[in-house]
Amino acid sequence: MKITKDLYQSSLVLLTDFYQLTMAYAYWKSGKGEQEAVFNLFFRKHPFQGGFTLAAGLDYVIDFCRNFKFEKGELEYLGDMKNKDGSPVFESAFLDYLQNLEFTCDIDAVEEGTVVFPNAPMIRVKGPLIQCQLLETPLLNIINFQTLIATKAARINLAAQGEPVLEFGLRRAQGIDGALAASRAAYIGGCTSTSNVMAGKLFGIPVAGTHAHSWIMSFETELEAFEAYAEAFPDQCVFLVDTYDTLNGVKNAIKVGDKLRAKGKEMVGIRIDSGDLAYFSTQARQMLDEAGFPDAKIVASNDLDEHIITSLKSQDAAINVWGVGTKLVTAYDQPALGAVYKLSAVKNSEGVWEPKVKVSQQSLKINIPGFHNVKRYYSNGKAVSDMIYLEDQEIDPRGVVIIDPIDATRRKRLMPAFYKEEVLLKPIFKKGEKVYTIPSLHEIRERAATQLESLDKAHKRLVNPHLYPVGLEENLHHLRMDLVLKAKKFENEQEAE
Ligand SMILES: Nc1ncnc2c1ncn2[C@@H]1O[C@H](COP(=O)(O)OP(=O)(O)OP(=O)(O)O)[C@@H](O)[C@H]1O
Ligand SMILES: O=P(O)(O)OC[C@H]1O[C@H](OP(=O)(O)OP(=O)(O)O)[C@H](O)[C@@H]1O
Numbered sequence: 204m205k206i207t208k209d210l211y212q213s214s215l216v217l218l219t220d221f222y223q224l225t226m227a228y229a230y231w232k233s234g235k236g237e238q239e240a241v242f243n244l245f246f247r248k249h250p251f252q253g254g255f256t257l258a259a260g261l262d263y264v265i266d267f268c269r270n271f272k273f274e275k276g277e278l279e280y281l282g283d284m285k286n287k288d289g290s291p292v293f294e295s296a297f298l299d300y301l302q303n304l305e306f307t308c309d310i311d312a313v314e315e316g317t318v319v320f321p322n323a324p325m326i327r328v329k330g331p332l333i334q335c336q337l338l339e340t341p342l343l344n345i346i347n348f349q350t351l352i353a354t355k356a357a358r359i360n361l362a363a364q365g366e367p368v369l370e371f372g373l374r375r376a377q378g379i380d381g382a383l384a385a386s387r388a389a390y391i392g393g394c395t396s397t398s399n400v401m402a403g404k405l406f407g408i409p410v411a412g413t414h415a416h417s418w419i420m421s422f423e424t425e426l427e428a429f430e431a432y433a434e435a436f437p438d439q440c441v442f443l444v445d446t447y448d449t450l451n452g453v454k455n456a457i458k459v460g461d462k463l464r465a466k467g468k469e470m471v472g473i474r475i476d477s478g479d480l481a482y483f484s485t486q487a488r489q490m491l492d493e494a495g496f497p498d499a500k501i502v503a504s505n506d507l508d509e510h511i512i513t514s515l516k517s518q519d520a521a522i523n524v525w526g527v528g529t530k531l532v533t534a535y536d537q538p539a540l541g542a543v544y545k546l547s548a549v550k551n552s553e554g555v556w557e558p559k560v561k562v563s564q565q566s567l568k569i570n571i572p573g574f575h576n577v578k579r580y581y582s583n584g585k586a587v588s589d590m591i592y593l594e595d596q597e598i599d600p601r602g603v604v605i606i607d608p609i610d611a612t613r614r615k616r617l618m619p620a621f622y623k624e625e626v627l628l629k630p631i632f633k634k635g636e637k638v639y640t641i642p643s644l645h646e647i648r649e650r651a652a653t654q655l656e657s658l659d660k661a662h663k664r665l666v667n668p669h670l671y672p673v674g675l676e677e678n679l680h681h682l683r684m685d686l687v688l689k690a691k692k693f694e695n696e697q698e699a700e
């Protein structure tokens with residue numbers, strides 16, 4: 204998949220916040236540009252007040268990094284930028300530096316389709332400060348959106364309890380790229396198909412759909428419209444029955460269904476797009492069954508989301524297929540995932556790594572220092588805990604204490620030897636070379652399904668989910684606390700002066 208080549212004419216290096224470029228310039232000018240650093244991308248809170256988040260977007264990140272190159276047009280644009288006094292913002296030697304800049308970072312990341320939790324790194328970038336800094340905005344842009352939509356899709360699919368969810372969002376999505384990325388993420392999250400034909404072509408997602416009210420309205424009668432549709436698509440008839448009178452629409456669908464059957468064809472089903480979906484679906488089911496169409500599917504649409512689907516299920520609605528658009532692709536009712544990208548270590552002039560924390564008034568916002576990774580422990584296929592640990596830390600298989608990063612009184616003792624473990628950050632780039640084999644979108648979707656299956660249902664419920672335990676390995680916890688206390692002491696001393 205090539206987002207840069209297929210969707211855009213040029214490289215995406217300027218798809219960044221201006222301050223990344225001004226910082227890059229200042230790093231370069233101060234001689235720090237090549238200093239090695241580590242940044243981590245993570246979020247602090249699950250979206251939708253949920254208990255899990257589903258990672259998506261890494262494929263775009265890989266594509267972005269592989270095409271990370273300042274070309275002539277971009278350099279000319281930057282070269283033309285002027286300060287208030289008319290002097291150039293970026294001196295030409297810096298533009299020469301950018302022209303020669305090759306992507307040389309190490310990137311480790313959780314694979315797409317992995318269930319992820321707050322505070323644990325989803326992506327770790329190690330490399331020269333300038334490059335790490337320039338990756339911040341595009342990585343956040345890509346991961347925040349696709350992860351948000353994949354998570355929404357997973358919630359909707361969980362509510363549908365394995366019944367097909369067709370993604371219908373293109374018309375209401377946030378622009379062209381928003382729509383395409385949303386269709387991709389929705390497929391990862393478990394949707395069966397998309398109505399977005401370009402997403403089908405670009406990503407290999409199955410495309411599917413029914414027909415609109417305009418089709419019915421363009422004929423004298425609904426029956427004629429159904430007959431003409433059956434003529435064109437004898438094997439793929441899903442009749443939209445609610446243009447005039449829903450139950451009369453079902454009767455017309457049955458009439459055309461009988462005619463199709465006489466020709467050796469079967470109607471696939473009907474779609475209901477308005478009114479009380481529980482009432483009309485159960486009525487329609489009864490009518491279809493009595494007319495000898497027990498296998499005809501009932502598709503429902505109309506502003507559905509995970510909560511309405513759950514409610515319809517609790518009302519015993521006879522819906523088999525769910526068409527979901529607006530609320531899926533716009534991530535209703537949480538417009539953004541708040542993932543951030545924070546510096547966690549720099550290599551000093553003696554070549555020694557120095558872990559870094561940003562001390563904040565809110566303990567929630569204190570980052571995790573050092574060069575760390577995440578291990579997930581599984582018992583009988585179920586995920587039991589995630590541990591964030593310093594990568595060079597020996598882990599005692601006989602016992603390890605993990606400590607909640609926000610509330611240090613919440614601790615858990617684990618016996619790693621009892622569990623199957625998975626290291627979640629996988630090598631993606633080494634010194635700028637891709638070392639990861641990108642799975643197909645279908646494999647990513649499979650991984651998402653397996654990952655969601657590995658999560659206890661207490662963490663998957665839509666309302667008040669049980670908190671999944673994620674903790675800092677003891678030594679990392681102490682390192683973090685020491686750094687925070689040191690920084691606070693320094694702050695206090697400065698205040699006293
Ligand atoms: N039985 C039900 N239980 C819960 N929510 C439902 C039920 N039936 C429909 N809904 C949802 O209620 C919302 C509004 O439905 P409403 O009946 O007002 O739509 P409508 O006005 O008939 O449709 P339209 O405006 O498209 O003609 C939609 O989000 C729909 O999915
Ligand atoms: O409701 P969504 O989840 O976004 O699903 C897509 C909607 O798009 C279509 O409606 P259309 O655009 O014709 O408008 P409508 O609301 O008047 O049916 C379709 O009939 C669905 O209702």
Ligand SMILES: O=C(O)c1cccnc1
Nearest residue numbers: 371398411412413414528
């Ligand atoms: O195919 C459909 O039924 C469809 C497609 C887009 C939006 N609403 C419905």
